[in-house]
Amino acid sequence: MSLLDIKNMTVEFPTRRGVFTAVRDVSLSVNPGEILGVVGESGAGKSTIGNAVIGLLEPPGRLAGGEIYLKGKRIDDLDEDELRSIRGNRIGMIFQDPLTSLDPLQTIEQQLMETIQLHLKLDDDAARANAVGLLDRVGIPDPEVRIKQYPHQFSGGMRQRVVIALALCANPEVVIADEPTTALDVSIQAQILELMRELCRERSVGMILITHDMGVIADVTDRVAVMYRSRLVEEGPTEKILGNPDHPYTKSLISAVPRPDVRLARFPVVEYIESAGDRRDSIDIATHWLGAGRGEKAPDGTMLRIEDLQVRFLTRFSFFKKHRLYVDAVDHVSFDIRQGEVFGLVGESGSGKSTIARAIAGLYKPKGGHIHFAGADLTAVKSEAEMDRYRRQLQMIFQDPYSSLNPRMKVMDIVAEPIRFHGLAAGGAETRRIVLDLLEHVGLGAEAARKYPHEFSGGQRQRISIARALATRPRFLICDEPTSALDVSIQAQILNLLKDLQAELGLTMLFISHDLPVIRQMCDRVGVMRHGKLVEVAETETLFQSPQHPYTRHLLDLMPKLEVLSHEAIAGLEVAD
Amino acid sequence: MITYIARRMLQALVVMAAVSFISFSLFNYVGDPVDNMVGQEATLEDRAYIRQVLGLEDPFYVQYGRFLQNAVQGKFGISYRTKRSVTEMIVERLPATLELVFVSALIALGLGIPLGVYTGINRSSWISKAVLTVSLVGVSLPTFIIGIGLIYIFAVHLGVLPSSGRSGTVDLGGWRTSFLTVDGWRSIILPALTLSLFQVTMILRLVRAEMLEIMRTDFIKFARARGLPERKVNYSHALKNTLVPVITIIGLNIGGLIAFSLITETVFQWPGTGLMFIQAVDFVDVPIMAAYLCFVALIFVTINLVVDILYFVIDPRLRAEGGH
Numbered sequence: 001m002s003l004l005d006i007k008n009m010t011v012e013f014p015t016r017r018g019v020f021t022a023v024r025d026v027s028l029s030v031n032p033g034e035i036l037g038v039v040g041e042s043g044a045g046k047s048t049i050g051n052a053v054i055g056l057l058e059p060p061g062r063l064a065g066g067e068i069y070l071k072g073k074r075i076d077d078l079d080e081d082e083l084r085s086i087r088g089n090r091i092g093m094i095f096q097d098p099l100t101s102l103d104p105l106q107t108i109e110q111q112l113m114e115t116i117q118l119h120l121k122l123d124d125d126a127a128r129a130n131a132v133g134l135l136d137r138v139g140i141p142d143p144e145v146r147i148k149q150y151p152h153q154f155s156g157g158m159r160q161r162v163v164i165a166l167a168l169c170a171n172p173e174v175v176i177a178d179e180p181t182t183a184l185d186v187s188i189q190a191q192i193l194e195l196m197r198e199l200c201r202e203r204s205v206g207m208i209l210i211t212h213d214m215g216v217i218a219d220v221t222d223r224v225a226v227m228y229r230s231r232l233v234e235e236g237p238t239e240k241i242l243g244n245p246d247h248p249y250t251k252s253l254i255s256a257v258p259r260p261d262v263r264l265a266r267f268p269v270v271e272y273i274e275s276a277g278d279r280r281d282s283i284d285i286a287t288h289w290l291g292a293g294r295g296e297k298a299p300d301g302t303m304l305r306i307e308d309l310q311v312r313f314l315t316r317f318s319f320f321k322k323h324r325l326y327v328d329a330v331d332h333v334s335f336d337i338r339q340g341e342v343f344g345l346v347g348e349s350g351s352g353k354s355t356i357a358r359a360i361a362g363l364y365k366p367k368g369g370h371i372h373f374a375g376a377d378l379t380a381v382k383s384e385a386e387m388d389r390y391r392r393q394l395q396m397i398f399q400d401p402y403s404s405l406n407p408r409m410k411v412m413d414i415v416a417e418p419i420r421f422h423g424l425a426a427g428g429a430e431t432r433r434i435v436l437d438l439l440e441h442v443g444l445g446a447e448a449a450r451k452y453p454h455e456f457s458g459g460q461r462q463r464i465s466i467a468r469a470l471a472t473r474p475r476f477l478i479c480d481e482p483t484s485a486l487d488v489s490i491q492a493q494i495l496n497l498l499k500d501l502q503a504e505l506g507l508t509m510l511f512i513s514h515d516l517p518v519i520r521q522m523c524d525r526v527g528v529m530r531h532g533k534l535v536e537v538a539e540t541e542t543l544f545q546s547p548q549h550p551y552t553r554h555l556l557d558l559m560p561k562l563e564v565l566s567h568e569a570i571a572g573l574e575v576a577d
Numbered sequence: 578m579i580t581y582i583a584r585r586m587l588q589a590l591v592v593m594a595a596v597s598f599i600s601f602s603l604f605n606y607v608g609d610p611v612d613n614m615v616g617q618e619a620t621l622e623d624r625a626y627i628r629q630v631l632g633l634e635d636p637f638y639v640q641y642g643r644f645l646q647n648a649v650q651g652k653f654g655i656s657y658r659t660k661r662s663v664t665e666m667i668v669e670r671l672p673a674t675l676e677l678v679f680v681s682a683l684i685a686l687g688l689g690i691p692l693g694v695y696t697g698i699n700r701s702s703w704i705s706k707a708v709l710t711v712s713l714v715g716v717s718l719p720t721f722i723i724g725i726g727l728i729y730i731f732a733v734h735l736g737v738l739p740s741s742g743r744s745g746t747v748d749l750g751g752w753r754t755s756f757l758t759v760d761g762w763r764s765i766i767l768p769a770l771t772l773s774l775f776q777v778t779m780i781l782r783l784v785r786a787e788m789l790e791i792m793r794t795d796f797i798k799f800a801r802a803r804g805l806p807e808r809k810v811n812y813s814h815a816l817k818n819t820l821v822p823v824i825t826i827i828g829l830n831i832g833g834l835i836a837f838s839l840i841t842e843t844v845f846q847w848p849g850t851g852l853m854f855i856q857a858v859d860f861v862d863v864p865i866m867a868a869y870l871c872f873v874a875l876i877f878v879t880i881n882l883v884v885d886i887l888y889f890v891i892d893p894r895l896r897a898e899g900g901h
Contacts, residue, residue, distance in 0.1 A: 056801055088804030095802075100795040103814045104894060114813075115803045150893040166803060 001072050002029035003206040004053070004091075004174045009066035011045070011052050022048040022061065024230045030174060030206035035197065037217040037238065038210045040227030041253075041487040042458075046210045049227075050176040052076075053208075054091050055083040071173070089119040092167035096179035098159035102151040108135070108162055109147040112169055119170035134165045138195060157188035161195070168199060175200075178210045185348040186514065186558045193220045212487060214257045215560025218242055226250045242562075256492040258517035260559050263541065266499065267492035267521065290473055290505055302372075303476055303508040304337040304360065309369035311355050329355040331532035332369070342502060342509040344523030344540065346516060346555070351529040353512045357478045360510070361396050362387065373476070392422045395469035399481035401461035405453040411464055412449035415439065418471045438467040442497060459490030466497065470505075477502075478510045483518065495522060516559045520544055528552045578889065578896065585885050589878040596874035600867035601644045653868035658860045663868045667850060672752045673743055674842070674849030678834045680769035685776035686827070690816075692777075693784025697792065698811055708781070715778035724771040724844035731767060739764045741846040768845040772838055776830055783826055787819035794818075820891050828884035829877075836873040 011023040023045040030036045038046045051057050053068055055078070068076040075086060087093075095101045103111060112131040116122060122130060128147075135143035138161040151159055160180065167175055177196065181189040197220045200207050209221055217224055217238065225235040226247065234247040245251050255268035311330040318324050330352045337343040345353040358364045360371055362378070371378040373390055381387050395418075398404040405414055415435045418424075425431040436446040442463040453461055462482060469477060479498065483491040495518065502509055511522050519526055519540070526543050528536045528551065536549040547553045611624050611633070628634055632643060647653070653663040692712075696705040718726075732740035745760025746753040755761025791797060792815060800810045839851030846852070850869065857865035889895055 054802055056798065084804045084806065086804070087802055093799065093802035095795055095799055097795055101799045103796045103800065103818070105817050105892060106814070107893075114805065114809065118804060118806075152894045163799070166799075170804075 002031050003071060004028075004030045004208075005067075005069040005072075006049070006053065007067045007069070009049065009052060009068065010064045011048050011057065011061055012064040013061045015060075021064075022230055023052065025066070026225075026227075026232045027066075028208070028225055028232070028235070030208055032173070032204040032206050033201055034223065035200055035207045035209055035221045037221030037224040038208060038227060039212065039214065039217050039224055039253075041212060041489060043229075044227040045230040046212075046227050047178050050093070050178050050208060050210055053176060054087050054093060055080075056087075088115055088167075088172070089170045090172050090174065092170070092172035092175040094160075094163055094167045094175065094177040094180045097183045098156050098163050099183070101163045102159060102166075104151055107148055107150055108154075112147070112166060115166055116169050131165075131169065134169055135162070137199075138162070138165045138168075139191075140165075157184055157192065160184060160188075160192055164192075164196065164199070168203070168205075171203065173205065175205050175207045176210070177207060179212070180209070181216060182211070182213065186516075186555065187348065189216070190219075190558045196220065214242070214254065214488070215562060218562050219560050226253070253489065256489045257562065258488075258491075258495075258515070258521050260517040260520065260544075260562060263520055267496050290470065301339050302336050303339045303341075303374060304510070305370075305372040306333060306335050306356070306360075307370040307372065309333045309356065309359060309371065310367045311352075311359050311364050312367045328532050330359065330366075333529075333532075333534045334369075335527055335534060335537055337508055337510060339508055340506050341524045342511055342522055344519040344526040345510065345512045345529055346514065346519050346526060347529030348514060350531075352532040353529050354480050355532075356529075357396065357480050357510060357512055361394060361478060362391065388422065392418075392424075392472045393474050394476045394478070395472055395474040396478040396480065397462070397465050397469050397482045400485055401458050401465060402485075404465055405461055405468075407453055409452075410449065411439070411444075411451055411453065411456075414453070414464060415449075415467050415471050418468060422472055424472065434471070435467075438470055439464075441501075442467045442470075443493075457490075458486050459494060462486065462490075462494050463497065466494075466501070470501070474507070476508045476510070478512075480512045481514070482511075484513065484515065491518070498522070516544075516555065528555065581889070581895075582882075582886065585882055589882055592878050593871075593874060597645060597648055597871055598641070600870040601641050603863055603867045603870070648871060653871070654864040656857075656862055656865050658857070658862045658865075663864045666853065666865065667868060667872060668751075670848060670850045670853050672754060673847060674835060674838055674851060676755060677765060677768055677772065677838060677841070677847060677849060678831065680765055681771075681773035681776065681834060682831055684769060684773040685780055685830075688773075689777045689780025690784055690823075693781045694788055694811065694816055696781070697785040697788025700789065709785075712778040712781055715774045718774075720771060720775065720840045721844050723774055724768070724841060727767050727771055728844075738767055740767075741844075743848050768841050768847050771844070772834060772841045776834065779830065780823070780827065784819060784823055787822055788815060791815045791818045817891070821888060824884055824887050824891070828880045828887075832873075832877040832880045835876050 006026065006028045009023055009026045010021065013020045013022055026045075026049060028036065028038070028049070038049060040046050048057070048061070051061075052063055055076075057063070063076055066076070067074055070086065070090060075083070078086070102108075109128070109131060112134070113124070113127050116127045116130055117124075120127070120130070132143045132147055135147060140146050140158060140161055146154075151162070154162060160183075164180075167177075180196065181192050184192060193216060196207065196209075199205065209216070211217060221238045223236065224238050224241040226233050226241065226245075226249065228249045234241060234245060234250050241250060242254060245254060252268070258267070309330050310328065310332055312326045312328050314324060315327050316323075316325040333352075333356065335343075345356065347353050355364060359366050360373075360378075366379060369379070373394060376390065378387075378390060381390065409417075412432070412435055415438055416431050419431050419434060425434055432449075436449060439446055439448050444460060444463050444467070448456070448460075448464070453464065456464065465482075482498070483494050486494060498509070499522070501507065511519070513519050513522075523540050526538060526540050527534050528543075528549065530551050536543070536547070536552050538548070543552065544556065547556055611627050611631075632640060635643075651664050655661065656663050656666060659666070692708055696708055699705050728740045731738040742764060743755060743761075744764050745758035745762075746755050747757045747761070755765050797810060797815055800814050805814075838847075838849060839855050841847065842849045842851035843855055850872070853865065854869045856862075857869070
């Protein structure tokens with residue numbers, strides 16, 4: 001008998017357009033001390049399973065079929081009061097975003113104590129001692145002091161440790177962790193995963209780890225269940241599933257995971273996901289509109305030269321200059337990007353990579369240093385009109401495809417806006433023709449022009465962003481984490497698109513990412529950022545094979561190795577030289 | 578914390594200076610003050626003499642300086658109509674207004690917050706829908722209609738409550754209170770209810786909207802997943818988090834209640850500062866108008882300061898020195 005048994009679970013959400021089945025006939029089981037990974041792409045129904053187990057389905061969702069057993073006792077037909085005595089007490093939950101999982105107005109102590117006292121019926125002193133011990137166990141330094149603090153006084157990783165402490169404080173038998181490390185940096189992710197694995201073993205807790213990240217699955221899970229479109233398609237030991245998958249969906253999903261160990265010419269695309277159209281006509285730059293009027297070649301082949309760049313933010317204002325506090329987001333950084341090259345910037349959050357991108361795009365004003373674009377010093381440009389000339393050649397693609405498109409504008413107007421602003425087309429008819437052509441080239445099709453952004457998925461929206469960036473016929477494209485909000489299969493499509501466009505249009509690219517495997521697939525050269533400083537710049541392959549700086553080595557060590565991944569999946573694919 | 582409060586007080590001073598300047602301008606630019614004071618038979622010499630005595634010939638900034646100096650000491654001159662000290666008149670009528678506002682604020686909070694929480698949590702129950710529909714009537718009817726309607730029902734038709742005036746007051750060392758006698762309470766109920774009806778609706782809707790927002794957050798979901806009872810989730814986690822925006826609006830509204838209770842006071846002939854202001858407007862009694870303006874501004878500024886300090890008490894994120 002397993003610890004937790006889910007038998008033929010079906011979860012339905014009645015909507016106006018009929019019943020949507022989020023989970024269909026799924027059976028899973030977890031044993032004590034075991035970590036079961038549930039992997040799948042967004043909308044596959046992974047999180048719904050976790051919510052259904054603890055009886056917290058978002059209304060109007062309902063358990064339409066199946067049974068759930070906890071240590072042989074059926075729990076899906078319990079009433080609300082009985083369920084509440086299981087929640088937190090016998091089944092703990094850990095959510096994705098540690099920044100929002102804790103009540104901001106209560107101290108860690110209040111939140112821990114109320115949970116401990118509720119379930120363990122301890123007096124104040126015993127509960128406090130228990131809470132302090134737990135914080136110590138999850139690796140919070142000075143637990144006696146920090147327990148009195150509020151959530152905002154903890155960093156993201158520390159908050160997730162507090163959340164873990166809260167989930168474990170009543171000694172539950174099962175823990176359901178829903179994307180517990182997705183919001184964290186790689187080094188923090190590695191620590192948190194390690195901690196979760198240790199705690200599972202030492203307390204014989206059975207854990208369901210829900211994630212979309214194959215690296216996480218490979219790192220900590222014992223068994224994996226693969227979800228696709230609300231169904232369980234395959235389940236088995238982690239090594240077996242990742243190394244030798246049976247189901248075609250699992251195979252194609254694994255093939256789309258960016259390889260940390262080998263550079264491929266193109267990403268294999270998951271055939272199972274409805275394709276936004278990977279087939280597109282290639283652009284002949286000599287005859288195409290996008291090729292015309294792209295500006296003269298950069299002298300000496302250097303497209304962008306960053307010289308001693310400094311960007312500083314005020315963190316505390318005071319009337320007196322000496323009392324003001326600053327943070328140096330970019331601290332004396334210099335590098336060159338050659339014409340036609342893809343230059344990667346990698347680093348953890350807060351390392352200053354995005355700040356550099358924004359400074360280049362003119363969104364932040366640097367405190368010192370120079371930005372030379374195609375030989376001209378952008379920091380010395382005075383007039384707006386002259387600046388517009390450079391802005392046209394220099395475009396940006398942002399991370400979040402949901403907030404970077406105006407929801408009140410049709411796609412036609414979104415893409416046409418830069419063309420109209422810069423006066424690149426002779427008239428309305430020509431603008432329309434160009435927009436439709438661009439949408440065709442990013443794989444969306446002309447009919448997309450009539451729709452609004454909300455009618456598109458995340459990956460399709462990112463294609464709209466790319467079309468908009470291309471609309472000014474840029475020579476230089478800044479991509480700031482363009483795929484980190486996307487599923488792995490969609491990421492593969494978008495990265496392929498960017499690769500194709502870069503090759504066809506001879507674009508120069510600054511590609512920012514925290515994801516080392518993605519960097520390896522995309523970039524010719526890479527710069528590693530830490531605390532606002534550039535610690536190492538090297539050719540990509542050199543950097544991955546013989547990193548010089550200790551911090552680079554540290555980052556590479558933290559990268560999930562994915563050695564168990566099926567090599568059959570990428571067999572026969574072209575390896576880039 | 579101290580710098581924060583000091584900065585807020587500095588801002589308050591700027592506001593007060595601006596308002597005092599406007600009230601001062603009232604004296605000088607809303608008609609000729611001397612014309613307002615003397616009869617038609619006064620000679621030119623008399624007028625010149627009064628100007629001399631009142632210092633109206635002095636340059637503008639000297640006059641303003643004198644006005645400020647007096648105002649800071651609470652002197653706003655003498656009412657044109659009653660020939661009594663304006664400050665004295667305000668102090669005398671203040672208890673009536675403050676007590677009225679106090680009772681109606683209690684009604685507004687006591688009804689508005691629990692109903693807001695209830696309708697926010699039980700979004701689809703028929704009680705919530707009924708409360709929201711009725712509350713819509715509360716906002717859409719103007720205060721004087723509600724007042725007259727209440728008078729018609731309770732005073733004229735049922736005859737259980739007095740229709741106007743403030744009776745049954747007891748003098749407590751200069752503060753005349755209606756809280757100590759049954760008569761006093763009977764006469765305050767109708768005006769307080771009238772004044773609070775709009776506030777009840779607004780607080781109810783605000784708390785409801787904030788609750789709906791908070792109930793969707795992760796920490797509420799996490800609190801449920803920890804097995805906390807509904808009561809604890811709703812009140813100790815959700816309600817507390819709705820308080821910051823709610824306090825902002827409540828603070829501004831209590832200021833508004835004090836300043837703009839004049840319609841209710843007029844309908845019920847309640848002898849408060851609002852009624853005094855309306856009468857002053859009728860007689861172009863400029864000193865009272867100017868003093869009232871300063872007084873209202875002072876109340877708003879004080880309440881804002883209190884609200885700012887309350888933020889500090891409620892939200893620990895603001896307490897962080899140089900916080901993000």
